[in-house]
Amino acid sequence: MAHDTAEMVLTCPVATGRTTQRDGAPGHSRRTLLRAGALVALGGAAVPLTGCDLFDRGDDKPPPPDSLEPLAAESAALEGRYRAAIAATPALADRLGAIADTHRAHAEELRKVIGRPAPSGSPAATPTAAAGDPDELLAELRQAEQQGRENAAKACAAAPAERAALLGSIAAARATHLEALK
Amino acid sequence: MIPRTAPAGPAQALADALAAEYAAIWAYGVIGVHLADAARSAARAAEAAHRSRRDALILQLSESGGQVPADRAGYALPYPVTDRASALKLAVEIEERTAGHWRATLPHTTGTDRNRALTALTDCAVRATRWRRTAGVTPITVPFPGRPD
Known part of the structure; x- marks a missing residue:
């Protein structure tokens, strides 16, 4: 033909x-x-x-990226932000450490659901922490959590049934972080 | 206190959430009397929030032709609630438990219903966080609100 x-x-x-x-x-x-x-x-x-x-x-074409990749990358980036904030202001370690751990747990759980390792060459957002000004730092984290909460809620709304509960927990967790940062 | 068995279908999931809301409303009656000032106001506000979720669920279940479970006259407390500390402890557990039931409705819902369930889950999780702060429990957040252990 x-x-x-x-x-x-x-x-x-x-x-x-x-x-x-x-x-x-x-x-x-x-x-x-x-x-x-x-x-x-x-x-x-x-x-x-x-x-x-x-x-x-043909055969070596990579599968399309999972729709949860952005959320997994965001969890990793959020963890990075908190670690950087703690490094810049160690006095906040008690308050922020558990939240950083939670973002890591979310990233790990999302990775399990995606079923593939993180794509190489997807750099986590370079965290910049305003050293020495805790108020400014917390305001930045609140903004990031607010955005993250909206993203997770959208992902939950669009998710197939088997992913909805996990994404719901992630959205809810991010909302509780906003509360914890008050 | 978080549900460990997944509900069989949408109607069962929503009926379970309704039963959890009934129990939460009842529990806040017990909790409130052991709290004072801002904490007591927070308990009243939480109770009101659970009442409005209950009403919305009753409406949703009856409109969809599902069976609407009835409230009970009373509920067994998991431990005696005799003072501020035990009242706050129960408040945290009630919110986590209710969050768990709302979380369990997520796979059974879509669209507006799922968004409503997510809002309910989130509200419960945020209230649990506030109660932990009031009680002086740390950390005040959990990684996966509503998820069974």
């Missing part, structure tokens, strides 16, 4: 161009016929291209 269509692609458009420019042939019915030929050729051209594409990507 690929052979047949390829032949049409090569012959028809060339013939059309020659006819209209060189001959200037006014034959209406002939022009219409040629146009129809060009259309067929264009339509045919798409087929072998698509065919090649499918064939080339």
Whole structure:
């Protein structure tokens, strides 16, 4: 099949161009016929291209990323933020340590559900902690948790039944972090 | 106190959540009398929140033609509630338990119903966190609110 269509692609458009420019042939019915030929050729051209594409990507094509990847990456990034905050302001360790542990537990649990290791080259957001100003630090963490809570709630709403409970717990946990940061 | 067996279907999951809300409302009556000031107000607010969840569940279950379980006259307490400490302890457990029942409804719901269940789970988890803070329990958060151990 690929052979047949390829032949049409090569012959028809060339013939059309020659006819209209060189001959200037006014034959209406002939022009219409040629146009129809060009259309067929264009339509045919798409087929072998698509065919090649499918064939080339074949077996080593990676599976599409799991829809939970962003949430898992966010859990890892949130843990990083808290660790950085604790490093910058050790006095907050008691308050923030358990929350950092929770984000790690979420990342691990999401990884289990996804069933694949984290994709390489997906860097966790570089945590920046405003050293020395606990109020500013907590405000930043609250903002991140608020965003994280919304993301987890959206993921829960869209999830298949078997993932809904875990995502619900993650959304609820992030809401309790907001409370703990007050 | 968190449910360990998954409900069989949506109607059962919602009926279980309703039974948990009945028990929570009853428990807050016991809890409130041992608390004072801000804690007592928080108990009243929590009780009101559970009442409105109860009412919404009764409506939801009856509209969907499901069986609406009846409230009981009283509930057995897991331990004597005689002072502020035991009242706060029970408050934490009640919220975690109710959170567990709402969590169990999530796989059985979709769309608006699931969002409502998630809001209920979240509210319970946040109240449990506040009660832990009031009781001086640390950490005040748990990694997976409502999840059975």
